[in-house]
Amino acid sequence: MPAPTVFHPDADLPAIAGTRTGPLLIVGPGACAFDDLGSYPWVDHDVMVVNLMGVFFPEFDHWTSIHSEVFHTMERLRFTEPWRFGTKHGYERHTKQGSKTEVPVNYWPISGHFAPVSGVTAAIIGVALGYDRVVLAGIPADDSGHFYGFHGEGARVIDHGEQSSKEAWSRCREEYFEGKVTSLSGNTREWLGSPDE
Secondary structure, three states, X not given: OOOOOOEOOOOOOOOOOOOOOOEEEEEOOEOOHHHHHHOOOOOOOEEEEEOOHXXXXXXXXXXXXXXXXXXXXXXXXXXXXXXXXXXXXXXXXXXXXXXXXOOOOEEEOEOHHHOOOHHHHHHHHXXXXXXXXXXXXXXXXXXXXXXXXXXXXXXXXXXXXXXXHHHHHHHHHHHHHOOOXXXXXXXXXXXXXOOOO
C-alpha cells in the first residue's frame, strides 16, 4: 500500500483504495490533451479526468480535482445543453482531504507537499486505487496553457512548471509511484518517462 509519507499517517484512506486493477489513463486539461489522446491506444484503459476536462470528456470512471467545491458547478455544465454528456456506468469523484463540496466525494488525506496541483493529486490517487499502470495525457506540467485557453505569448498555467511542481513529481516518482506512472508529453514525460519506454 502507499508509502506513509504520501498520506497523513493518522488518516484513513477511502474504502475504494486498492480496489482497481489494470491500466488507467488520466486526462488533464493541458493544451496537448487531444494530441496525447490521438497518439496513444487507450481504449482498454479506465479513464480519470482532471478538473474542467470532466465537462467535455464523453465517458470516464473517475473525476478528480483539488478544487472539489466546483464539482457541483462543473457537473451542471456537463449535464446541460449544448454538451449533455452521460456516462455508461457513472463515475467516482476524488479530492484531497479538507476540500468542501455538495456532492459525494472520496477524500484522500494527501500530504500538502506531495500534491500542490491537481495533476499530481490525480496520479497519487490513481496508484492508490490499485491500478497497475497509470498514463498521463494532457498533464505536461509546463507553461503551454489549457486546451480551453489562450496559447499565445504570455500564456501560462498557474503552478505548472514551477519548482514546487517539479519537486512534487520527483518526490512521488522516487518514493511512491514505483515506476507505474508515465506521461505522454511535456515535463512529466521527461521526469517520469513515457509509456513506450
